[in-house]
Amino acid sequence: MIYFYDGTKEAFLTAFLLAYPDEEAVLVSGTRQLSVGQSTVFVRSDPDRARRAEARLKELDRDGLKELDLLLRSGQEDRDTVAFEYFRLIAARGCPVRKMLAEDAVFAAMECIRRVEFEVHRFHGFLRFMESASGALYAPFAPDNDICDLILPHFRTRLAPLPFVIHDVGRKKAAVFDGDHVFTAPLEKAELALSSDEEGWQELWKHYYKSVNIPSRERLKQMRGYMPVRYWKFMPEK
């Protein structure tokens, strides 16, 4: 049976409760091609069921739900299966399993989480702000995983009291610090008037980037390995 759900944590937990006894269960969020003959079920999130599943999983593994949050943020195609198999193993063993790395389900989940966390770390470095006329900072980006609210706290501590917006242009949402509060909101397109010297600083940054390079030691492959091309779009130096 294929269990469709909407990708939220609550719906996942509802679906998990339903699908757990089914040995051939596959969990799917979003759209995916179906092969003929597969029976499907659309799971609507049920707060009551979700709460029960959550309470039970918490008993079995205190830190598991934090991992679920990260897994569901992954942009990986098979994230639902990865999460389902991981929690199924926790339920089956009745204890934390995260260190049983020789288990396929565990290794897949840990790798998936690692990729999400690694992208958070990467964007602590690769995010680029521009300054608006009002002094607020705006950073568009297109991460693989749904992480805009996860990278916000770092910048809040660092840049406070400056207000800023981190815009995931792919998912059309933004994490915002307005000077007092932090929140996430849907955001299609941002209208932005740049500050008068924004362009000047961007130009200087490009000069700097060019000057600090040692052309006789070109290693493009290494550069691309560390800083994947798909991230370049929002970096003024590239």
Place this chain on the structure above:
Amino acid sequence: MTNAPRAWYNMVMIDAEKLKVLTESAKYDVSCSSSGSARKNEGGIGNGYIAGCCHSFTPDGRCISLLKILLSNDCIFNCKYCMSRSDADVPRMTATPEEICELTIDFYKRNYIEGLFLSSAVVKSPDFAMEQLLLTVKKLRTEYKFCGYIHLKGIPRADPLLVHEAAKYADRMSYNIELPTEKSLKLLAPQKSRESLLLPMKQLQRERKIFCEEKRKGHFLPAGQTTQLIVGASPEPDGQILRLTQGLYRQTGLKRVYYSSYVPVVHDPLLPETAAGSMREHRLYQADWLLRFYGFDAEEIVEDDGNLSLDFDPKCAWALRNLQLFPVEVNRAPLEVLLRVPGIGARSAYRIMEARKYTRLTFEDLKKMRVVLKRARHFITANGKFFGAESKKSIRGAITAGEKREGAVQLSLFSDRETALSALTGEL
């Protein structure tokens, strides 16, 4: 709407040409890390990032973490290998402290950089140059309220009081030893001496110890000291370089030694005309990692007057010399033994240590856990099984087969997920 702390300043944007000259002369310093400081944002802008953070990568494969720049390239010293030496016919430029401060703040705010790496030529005199550096970082900290990372280069032969004062504002300071022996130093950097570099390093180490013991207020080089050695400008073999490195780690408490393979930007009869290969530099870094994270002694890695093998990484070369110690059983070997297996880095070793608590690991399991077996299989058994080559000769053949010479630079040194993140980019 709150204003940034510097709003009452007049805008001072550095001239693009000046930025170019002062960057070009700073870029051969290879140190880039921004790790080791947990400085808090104390009502200004910025904070430390204990694991370090890379903000961009240039086409030469190096990371940009800090704004690496000279305050001035106008030098009275005449070090043969340096493009800013007094003899050289190059444009001379000097930035004002305000220009550097504004540039740092505005780059930082846009998240281009993790902080400032400020260095300077010896302008007028060592004391004058050091004073200017001190003035700049003090201004940046106190007037611009910058709490991000600052790496400050020390000027040899400057007054110890200036050095002490500077350490209160910088997160890290470094004196570059540059050449591994006094003899080479005398020949190529006549105004420097080993002592003029080691004395301030020892002074800072002493003062930092006192600062920590007395739990004084404020900061004193929270990220410690580093140094740099130029490789290939003078004839010292790797063995000598590594023994020096080991001494520096153990006696001077340095956080890191950087190796810069010599690039001939300057022509002088005393200097080689060709660049040192980047492979040599790479092997030295691998050996350096073995010293710091894998429990090796310099003496095990290379003989005094020998060089590191270019064909095999230093751990592999060591294992081939000590085949009597292998194979080891992955289900039983203690961590320090696992770490000595070629191809098993700290991340793999950590995974093995965890996973074997629950099951007896087989080669299949290791593969699933993405332990790289290309080299390791010759040195381990898994659940009693051995899949390696039998003789030293065939192991050598199997390992070098299909190997590209100027290949990957990736090192694994992860002991847990957190350090894995920063280690991947060499920020650590």
